[in-house]
Amino acid sequence: MVDIAVPYADENRNHVLLGEWRRQGGEALPAPPLILPRHSEGAYRVRIRAQRMLDVSVEDQYSDAIAGDTGGPGGHLESMVVTHIMLSGELRFASRKQQSRVGAGTLCVRRNEEPWDFEYARGTRAVVVGLPASALRFPSNTLAVTADQASPAARLLLAQLRLFAELSDELGPAAATAARDATAELFQGLLNDQVVDDADFTPALLEAARGYIEDRLLDDPDLNPRAIADALRVSVRTLYRVFAQQATSSVMAYVRERRLDRARADLVSTRLTVSEVAARWHFADGSHFVKAYKKRFGETPTAGRRG
Template sequence: MSTEGGVSPWRIGNPSAPVVDITVPYANENRNRVLHKEWRHQGGERVPVPPIRLPRRSEGAYRVRICKQYMLDLSLEDQYSDAVAGTTGGPGGHLEDQIVTSVTLNGAWRFTAGGRRTTAGAGTLCARRNEEPWAFEVARGTRAVALTVPASEVRFPANTRAVTAAQSSPAAALLLAQLRLWTELSDGLGAAAVAAARNATLELFRGLMNDQVIDDAEVAPALRGAAMDHIESRLLADPDLDPRGIAAALNVSVRTLYRAFGQGAGPSVMGYVRERRLERARAELASTRLTVSEIAARWHFADSSHFIKAYKKRFAETPAARR
């Protein structure tokens, strides 16, 4: 694909009438002031000007071109930019209450925050939280599609500020297919269909986040710990305690929950539930006068024979021997 700021393969907005289309010579002494003034004039509140600065060069010109389209409170932008740097996010800053996902088609975006650098090159996407500021650099001839969603609609783990993924990964490919189809059909959709498309896009985006975030070595142990705490609180009260209910309580997918328990040598989700019920039952064998059958029923085993078999396998002795 050409790296020039022409027509995008994505049908976003009106390519013949972009919201922002500016060219400023790099050698212009007032290049940043000219850029900001013209951007404010063209983009207004629809595409607010970010705090950006142009490099000084003796020749050539900087060009930025943006087309935009809305899906209710979600938005898509087709972005072209030459080399530039700036900041985004932060309290009261640019897009602070949004999660912005850059789907890079050509060139590269580089984001830096807290000493960490995240690069979104061609073929990747990068979703970032903006409540704290990011410094960014855009390589010359960079083309990207940007999806913006309200931060209140997406659960980001507290210790994760950016998530990257290959555009070819199944979850990312499904999201991008949904977005491309919507841009092609949006002109003919009624209000109800637009609302349905918006909700479907959010669900696919959340699925992408769940798939990618769990691969973070810091996140999986925290999720596993939260699941264990929830399991402990429901061992006695919930005879139907299962992965679907546990995942729903933690606002993650069942697949994400399985992957969190799959990292390490510990038991599976239901293996952990059974292990904890056996341990609690073992303590009651020594501290109560309940019969083996009563304890088996109390801790939600199908019957006493299933309980005895599982107990013997776990502790290498029978419940009667423990008592």
């Protein structure tokens, strides 16, 4: 917990602020480099209550007007993806490559490995969540993503965070791990909904989906869009959209095409009957397999084997 008030007129206000912050926050809550404006009256106030969910940090912050930076390498939350969920006021971020302005009712998810300058407006309150960068897949050419807190993905994430804040002291190790993993999944879903059209992210997701499908064509008779999306930590809607944008067929059409390709290889390289090949590659029955095979290759399985 950090709760500090420093008079704006104090000549040593920045030194006093940082010294008191170090005393209260210690190593668990280090202070970023800060610069207080100077006024003839009044005081700067900052309050932060910090909690941890294993390697996820959650901070309830209030700040009057102040400017600073994240400190770059070795700075606060350097190796994290940081999300500011704005409850009141306004926060502005600027890096060499991107600028973001976040107001009440919105949230901003940003990569924190390079320095950001920031500026808080007076009376700004936010919930700040830090997740390890290794826990999320963030597109390489994007530093920050903003979203409306009223979006379904954001509402689900916020409900999870509120519930964690209420129950964190009561959770055992197994429940804490599950809560942490669920939070990371919800963040990934929110992020994917916002950046699915990213030039780097979309082809990479399609390639990952195809690889996952290829590995499970034989062993998973129930392979379906929900299972694929869950494994890749994206929404089903995102998976559908990626295939619609980047592929020549839908998700399940692609699964069927690849099973037919593998079945064709079996027909010419094994002594399995047509019915056995159909069952091996999870077609409902022999007639269904023959019909799908003929549609894809322009001939029956028997003719394909003779050829």
